[in-house]
Amino acid sequence: MPYVNIQITREGTAPGRDAATAEEKAALIKGVSELLLNVLNKPVTSTFVVIDEVDTDNWGWGGLPALEYRRQLAGAKK
Amino acid sequence: MPYVNIQITREGTAPGRDAATAEEKAALIKGVSELLLNVLNKPVTSTFVVIDEVDTDNWGWGGLPALEYRRQLAGAKK
Amino acid sequence: MPYVNIQITREGTAPGRDAATAEEKAALIKGVSELLLNVLNKPVTSTFVVIDEVDTDNWGWGGLPALEYRRQLAGAKK
Amino acid sequence: MPYVNIQITREGTAPGRDAATAEEKAALIKGVSELLLNVLNKPVTSTFVVIDEVDTDNWGWGGLPALEYRRQLAGAKK
Amino acid sequence: MPYVNIQITREGTAPGRDAATAEEKAALIKGVSELLLNVLNKPVTSTFVVIDEVDTDNWGWGGLPALEYRRQLAGAKK
Amino acid sequence: MPYVNIQITREGTAPGRDAATAEEKAALIKGVSELLLNVLNKPVTSTFVVIDEVDTDNWGWGGLPALEYRRQLAGAKK
Structure with a gap:
């Protein structure tokens, strides 16, 4: 009876x-x-999946909002 | 000091x-x-409740998006 | 198909x-x-409940760990 | 590699x-x-932050929706 | 930069x-x-996964603790 | 009335x-x-914090369990 929350x-x-x-x-x-079926033998009828879509302003990485962090990473690679 | 998250x-x-x-x-x-008050004696002023409403496209059960899974279940019952 | 997470x-x-x-x-x-059945007509077979038990050191309120905050509240009432 | 979810x-x-x-x-x-860097020495590049903004109708405290609870608290202080 | 929480x-x-x-x-x-890489083109270095293992007493389905619900289902199939 | 969940x-x-x-x-x-007080003017008495400590086997990054991913990163830097 798994529950999976995917945040993107x-x-x-x-x-x-x-x-x-x-x-x-x-x-x-x-x-x-299917992954939970294959790895842990959980029937798909026992699995809930909830996908949360998060605005890029609301997602932080590297101490920055997501888009700003990507720009910083892209600049660092030049 | 309970926290309850209800996803629907x-x-x-x-x-x-x-x-x-x-x-x-x-x-x-x-x-x-009130349930947390009655069962665990938690004052209602100590309980936070957060309700998340999830688009049906973003909710999976049975390996399928929610509405598709319901249609499949309804068909199986005929 | 609700999912409820209760943290205590x-x-x-x-x-x-x-x-x-x-x-x-x-x-x-x-x-x-039963609450989700009564309020939103969700069959109990469609509801998952997950209870998380959290150590009091890991729960904060009022900027303090839970037990310390309760002591502060109890002192304030005297 | 912390993950922080802030719900407001x-x-x-x-x-x-x-x-x-x-x-x-x-x-x-x-x-x-920066807090996780200072307290636990986690590099900021290892920390994800996700902010969830919740409608006031969907947030409960004191057994009531948030705005109603605030009105009750404000009334009690008079 | 997905975050996935798997509760079992x-x-x-x-x-x-x-x-x-x-x-x-x-x-x-x-x-x-790999699923997030294949479906949404997210590099695996941008994905966090957190697995929560939940005691069967703390997991509810069908209004019952997990093991009790399974016994009920098994009984109903006879 | 914020709720903050910190997973480490x-x-x-x-x-x-x-x-x-x-x-x-x-x-x-x-x-x-204090951050929520300073940035959003939320009184500390309105903020719950819950810290989850996750076994390193249960935390994934880069498609690998945490410790294995760190070893891979450390090796790549040599």
Whole structure:
């Protein structure tokens, strides 16, 4: 009876998209449910998955909001 | 000093509604706070309740998004 | 398909106990599942409940660990 | 490699605002990341921070929705 | 920069074990990190995974503690 | 009325310790409560802090359990 919470930033994976698509979210749900079946033998009917999409302003890494941290990382690589 | 997080799908309980009403959410807050008072003797002033409403695309069960899983269950019962 | 997470301090409700009993935890599970049935019409078979017991050193309120905050509150009332 | 989740009500800190500003959220991210560096020696590049903004209807305290509880507290102080 | 929280009951997958093994937990970590890479193109170095193991007394389903619910389901199938 | 959840690995900050000390945890509680006071004007009496200590086997980064990922990083730097 697992519960899985997946937190991601609210962003698209391709130009013109501003969030994960329904198909991508369905693939996460399917993938993680099957993982728990394969590794721990949990039936998929016993697994809940909840996906939280978080605005990039609300996600911090490196002491900075997400987009600012990425810009810093990108600059450091030059 | 309990903290309770209630996660529900964003859906209405009656036709024409697309989410839990303020009254329903107040009833959840009241009910769970009183439960902790009755069972563990926690004063209601020591209990925080946070309700998260989750889009049905973001909730998985049975390896599928919530609405698809319900359709599958409904079909199986026929 | 609700998911409820109840976080409480790891403490007993009576002398000689250092944690909630199995009976108290079963009462929380039953109570919150029935609340979601009554308020939002969610079948109890669609509700997961997870209880987290947190050491009092790990719970803060009023900027202090829980037991210290309670002592401060008790002192303030005198 | 800490993860910090900060849950706040969706409200402004000044008239005319209805939510925390990007600057305030950046200050939370910076502050908590530095706290983990100072107290536990965790590099800021190892800390994730996720801020959840919760509607006041969805936050309960004292057995009541947040705004109602505040009104009750304000009334009790008179 | 995803964060994934996997909550499972504290139980073994084979006789003589009372919890998931380190190998099983490593397989969950690897599997879910690769899933986020494949579906959303998130580098595995940007994904945190936290596994919580929950005592069966602390997990509720069907309004009952987990083991009791399973016994009820098993009985209903006879 | 903020709620803050701080998740850290269960490790000591000095030789001979295998977990954060009570003093370190009190410093986290104090620091984050004051941060919310300073940034969002939340009284410390309105802030709950819950610290979760997670076994290093149960924490994943880079697709690996935490200690293994650190060894990999340390090796890459040579």
